[in-house]
Amino acid sequence: MSLDAGSNVSPDPQQAFLFADPAGHSLSPRMHRAAFAYAGLNGHYEARRVPAEGLAEAVAGLRRQGVLGANLSLPHKETVVALLDDLSPAARAIGAVNTVIHRQGRLLGDNTDAPGLLQALSDAGYSWRKGAEVAVLGAGGAARAAVYTAALGRQRVWILNRTRDRADELAAAWAGQGAEVEVRATDLHDLPWSRVSLIINASSAGLNAPEETPLPGFDFSLLPAGALVYDMVYKPDETRLMREARSAGVKAENGLGMLAHQARLAFCAWTGCDVPVEVYLQALNVGGAT
Template sequence: MVDRPIEEIVCCMGQPVAGNPTQFIMERAFNAAGLDWRYLTLEVPPENLSGALAGMRAMGFRGGNFTIPHKVAVIEHLDDLSEAARLMGAVNCVNQKDGQLIGENTDGKGFVQSLKKIVDPSGLKVAMFGAGGAARAVSVELGLSGVSEIIVINRTESRGQNLVDLLNNDVGIKSSLVIQDGEVEIDDDVNVVLNATSIGLGDADAQVPVVVETLSENMVVADVVFNPPQTWLLRQAAERGCTCLDGLGMLVNQAVIGFQIWTGVDPDPAVMREALEEYLEI
């Protein structure tokens, strides 16, 4: 018998999960790094999450990504959480260490790494549309990286206020809520405008409710939506001379961080970006 170790397994669990590019990106990066690992994309309905986690433990998976609708629900099945995941109350990446499943959240870190390539976040004033999972992840990491203030703009007051309270009380960052009812004006002294809603996902013409004339060329305008990457918001912002940041960088960066957490190896981000663009046919 040939003496070869079995392959290490990581996975993505979600529903619906077809069309998720992570397997394609990770397997390219495993190959490029010379790692004999496999990444499985698994359709797991909420009622099977508990069993799926038990299976992960029983079969010795090295970790996994968790996406809609499992980012919050997975927490009760884990042994511990990172500080960021605890603050956000959401997990998108699980690492198995000595049989323990540890929850992390790499979404916000991925965004902040992308932003840092353009500007140092410390001291910046941010206006952010959205208060869902992505918005929570990004705003907590922005807070931890030293921005001065985050204005949360959200349609549903309770969700927005919940995030503002988290930022003020637990992250220690100045934050206030604008309830979005119609188009919102952005103040002159805002440095970063961010769409962290799902507006634009799968629809390049979907309009973020912003008064476009209040975007100015000294602002960075960012979108977490990566498919399609050239969203309506980014096209408007580019026309007004703003510096634009699409959601592809965030996606690649969070994959880089997950890869490092599981394998202890630094992947090649260029390989991952190329794979993502190939998968999305852009």
């Protein structure tokens, strides 16, 4: 369903939420409120700080009439799976949920991070080249979506994490699905960086901490020509990881594009309204609205 701006406002109020801990930094309310306004829907989006022990109660509340669903962020993307009635094929394959959809009292878990990342990488000019390899930094829910995205591009994936056991677990989980694409956990100095055309930071390193980086002291000149560093972190606008990559002549992008694309897909799943991604980007003061 496509909509033109200025359509009639619906009479019934609808609600959607973000459950995260912390939640105060989120830009999701800004985007979704703009989407409700553009679509002419009487809706409200609220970011709520939900600690781990409060997740079950918060998710149960999504079954109320008038609630469309919720987004999930750190630390809930994996633990929420056990609280839902069903999963989309993507969420089941990834093992993580970032979007819960309420349908007549039942809760469906979906993952819009992966297709959102795929579109953001395309916007950044990245092309999936045969034989290229991808390094994913992190091993949580966002990293699971990044591995899934890289696998869709038929790329060999290397997982780096501060805790090697978590990286091993993610690689083993992927192998356990019988995937054709090779996914391995590794350490910084064992990775063949000269073949890595894409680095995805799917960890929280750098989030609201400008001088924190998941790759301290890394030599970006090891990467091949045309490589891209994609940092899912979007606050600050330029992380230390991005700054150091750019200073070495490597292209780097933050996570705002992914944030906008995954929000668009979540909103469409909740409402059936496909609001243009430019609405979300404008709400973030990017894409020509700075």
